[in-house]
Amino acid sequence: MNLLFQFLFLLSFLNPGNPAGQGYQPGDKAADFSLKATDGKKYSMADYKKAKGFIIVFTCNSCPFAVKYEDRVNELAKKYTSQGYYLLAINPNDPAVQPADSYDMMKERATEKGFVFPYLFDEGQQVYPQYGATKTPHVFLLDKNRVVKYIGAIDDNADDASMVKEKYLENAIAALEKKMDPTPAVTKAIGCSIKYKK
Amino acid sequence: MKLMPRTFQMVLLFFIGLQTVNSQVMQVFEKFEDLEKKVFKNNDTTYVINFWATWCKPCVKELPYFESFNTSIGDQKIKVILISLDFKNQIKSHLEPFIKKNKYSSEVILLTDNKYNTWLDKVDAEWSGSIPATLLLSGEKKLFAEREFESEEDLSKFVHSFIHSL
Numbered sequence: 397m398n399l400l401f402q403f404l405f406l407l408s409f410l411n412p413g414n415p416a417g418q419g420y421q422p423g424d425k426a427a428d429f430s431l432k433a434t435d436g437k438k439y440s441m442a443d444y445k446k447a448k449g450f451i452i453v454f455t456c457n458s459c460p461f462a463v464k465y466e467d468r469v470n471e472l473a474k475k476y477t478s479q480g481y482y483l484l485a486i487n488p489n490d491p492a493v494q495p496a497d498s499y500d501m502m503k504e505r506a507t508e509k510g511f512v513f514p515y516l517f518d519e520g521q522q523v524y525p526q527y528g529a530t531k532t533p534h535v536f537l538l539d540k541n542r543v544v545k546y547i548g549a550i551d552d553n554a555d556d557a558s559m560v561k562e563k564y565l566e567n568a569i570a571a572l573e574k575k576m577d578p579t580p581a582v583t584k585a586i587g588c589s590i591k592y593k594k
Numbered sequence: 595m596k597l598m599p600r601t602f603q604m605v606l607l608f609f610i611g612l613q614t615v616n617s618q619v620m621q622v623f624e625k626f627e628d629l630e631k632k633v634f635k636n637n638d639t640t641y642v643i644n645f646w647a648t649w650c651k652p653c654v655k656e657l658p659y660f661e662s663f664n665t666s667i668g669d670q671k672i673k674v675i676l677i678s679l680d681f682k683n684q685i686k687s688h689l690e691p692f693i694k695k696n697k698y699s700s701e702v703i704l705l706t707d708n709k710y711n712t713w714l715d716k717v718d719a720e721w722s723g724s725i726p727a728t729l730l731l732s733g734e735k736k737l738f739a740e741r742e743f744e745s746e747e748d749l750s751k752f753v754h755s756f757i758h759s760l
Binding site: 494548580584 | 723
């Protein structure tokens with residue numbers, strides 16, 4: 397019996413499937429993590445004692461949609477780190493399924509693009525199912541108590557940063573600064589499904 | 595083998611050319627609302643609507659299942675529609691050559707409406723936005739799956755269980 401539960405428990409991680417009803421909604425408290433970045437160090441949100449909030453970006457090397465946002469993500473990190481909002485990017489993909497998202501390839505990408513944020517590897521794929529991330533890119537904005545305040549897209553134009561009309565994530569951070577709940581608190585955009593072994 | 599008469603060759607080439615042009619004909623919608631009005635019809639046909647893009651590997655992997663499913667429909671009232679969400683600036687470079695190469699028998703439609711947050715919910719409230727994703731529509735009923743299919747059989751089962759539930 398015990399074995400059966402262990403099996404079911406494992407299965408729940410192995411097959412996140414459709415996230416409907418699973419994962420975080422705005423208002424939920426997000427779990428911390430300890431994940432290795434491309435610099436070889438492990439990062440947790442608890443390390444940032446004076447943080448006003450966290451921008452968790454599930455992203456990867458291989459998804460063209462994520463790639464379109466790479467420079468924007470880097471700019472966001474540059475802009476908001478000094479304001480106390482720390483951006484942590486997490487690659488949730490299983491490199492056995494998508495070799496371009498291996499830890500070594502992440503290191504290469506981070507150097508190539510000069511990422512100023514920790515680019516973390518969700519080794520063993522334990523973190524993204526907890527959050528309910530389903531795709532790359534997929535953003536979760538947390539306040540200093542790790543309460544989820546915003547989930548979704550960075551802005552409303554993946555194709556062209558210069559054509560963006562609504563900066564959803566930045567608007568959400570601005571709301572947090574005013575101690576308000578962001579509206580919208582959830583947005584949707586197309587992205588690449590997270591790669592896991594079936 | 596003797597050479598074909600030149601005129602015959604020309605005529606043949608003309609028809610082959612015509613066919614290639616034909617297989618490239620693809621409806622393009624810039625607004626989801628327009629696509630919704632023209633494509634998502636409320637009638638007795640079951641629509642199998644797949645959202646994909648050439649840049650999406652699992653999508654490209656499962657497209658042949660939709661194709662072989664489409665050829666197996668026969669006289670059942672089922673219609674397969676492949677809606678590409680390719681980037682506007684990759685239509686000439688990626689999408690058109692891909693369509694030309696694969697010569698799909700299913701209807702291919704390009705939707706370039708990148709204001710995703712305004713329309714993803716209209717397809718299904720539970721769609722987080724990852725592709726591939728497939729919507730089954732029949733009259734007022736619908737079934738949505740944000741997942742990839744493993745085989746034609748997998749897809750066929752999904753469609754037929756929906757039809758039986760109607």
